[in-house]
Amino acid sequence: MNPDLRKLIALQDIEKNISVLHKKVSEIPVKTSDLEAAAQRAKAAHEDRVALVRELANRRRTLEGEVELARAKLSRLKEQLMAVKTNKEYTAMLSEIKTAETRIGDEEDKILDLMEELESGENAIKLAETEMRRERAAIDDEIRRMKEDIPALERELDILRGEKTAIEAGVDPELMDHYRRISDARKGIALAEAKDELCCACHIRIRPQMYADLLLTETIMFCDSCSRILFIREES
Ligand SMILES: [Zn+2]
Numbered sequence: 001m002n003p004d005l006r007k008l009i010a011l012q013d014i015e016k017n018i019s020v021l022h023k024k025v026s027e028i029p030v031k032t033s034d035l036e037a038a039a040q041r042a043k044a045a046h047e048d049r050v051a052l053v054r055e056l057a058n059r060r061r062t063l064e065g066e067v068e069l070a071r072a073k074l075s076r077l078k079e080q081l082m083a084v085k086t087n088k089e090y091t092a093m094l095s096e097i098k099t100a101e102t103r104i105g106d107e108e109d110k111i112l113d114l115m116e117e118l119e120s121g122e123n124a125i126k127l128a129e130t131e132m133r134r135e136r137a138a139i140d141d142e143i144r145r146m147k148e149d150i151p152a153l154e155r156e157l158d159i160l161r162g163e164k165t166a167i168e169a170g171v172d173p174e175l176m177d178h179y180r181r182i183s184d185a186r187k188g189i190a191l192a193e194a195k196d197e198l199c200c201a202c203h204i205r206i207r208p209q210m211y212a213d214l215l216l217t218e219t220i221m222f223c224d225s226c227s228r229i230l231f232i233r234e235e236s
Contacts, residue, residue: 001218001231001232001234002218002219002220004175004220005218005220005229007170007171008171008175008179008190008229009191009231010167011164011167011168011171011179012183012188012189012190012191014160014163014164014167015164015183015188017160018157018160018161018164019188021153021156021157021160022157024153025150025153025157028146028147028149028150031146032143032146032147035139035142035143036139036143038139039135039136039139043132046125046128046129046132049121049125049128050125052121053121053122053125056114056117056118056121057118060111060114060115060118063107063111063114064111066107067104067107067108067111070103070107071104074100074101074104077093077096077097077100078097080093081093081094081097175220179191179229182227182228182229186201186226186227186228189201189228190228190229191228191229191231192223192226192228192229192231193231193233194206194223194230194231194232195232195233197211199223199225199226199228199230201223201226201228202223202225202226202228204223204224204225204226206223206224206230207224214230214231214232215232
């Protein structure tokens with residue numbers, strides 16, 4: 001194989017690795033802020049739950065206040081009952097007392113329902129708080145791990161960039177220029193394996209004479225269709 005071509009194959013591999021590592025590093029801040037956003041959403045949902053329970057507690061206090069007032073009214077009615085003079089007044093007042101007692105009973109039922117609702121709400125909050133602390137710790141862990149990976153990734157990138165520069169300096173400049181132009185135009189893939197008389201990148205047939213030359217000579221050749229530099233993979 002043409003020695004420059006062998007270097008370009010190595011270069012393309014290095015460039016692929018560089019782009020993978022670079023993507024990994026640049027995704028870390030994005031992933032970190034996605035995780036933070038998820039934690040914030042969970043926190044907001046939890047605050048809504050807490051507010052709802054607080055609202056239930058307020059309603060309970062209001063109802064309890066109303067019951068207290070109704071009881072005071074009831075005992076006043078009962079005192080007044082002693083003082084009534086006529087049967088008619090007595091009957092009317094008894095009916096008023098009955099109505100007040102029924103209302104108090106209804107309100108107390110509502111309070112009991114609210115207390116049940118409150119209890120299950122408070123339990124749910126406790127469970128959710130435990131779960132949230134667990135999730136928060138897991139998120140912090142993941143963020144810390146990702147950040148800890150950065151220096152090693154940067155070091156690996158530095159090494160690969162050094163190797164890349166060394167290879168670029170050792171390849172014929174005109175061929176290097178050509179490689180760069182194709183690489184820029186073809187998403188970083190300037191080389192294409194030629195196999196079974198096909199270009200493996202664009203899948204277009206290679207002329208038989210050209211394919212024979214590729215197999216037998218060290219001349220650098222380009223795919224007629226995608227312009228990539230063709231190579232025959234060596235048996236390893
Ligand atoms: Zn091609």
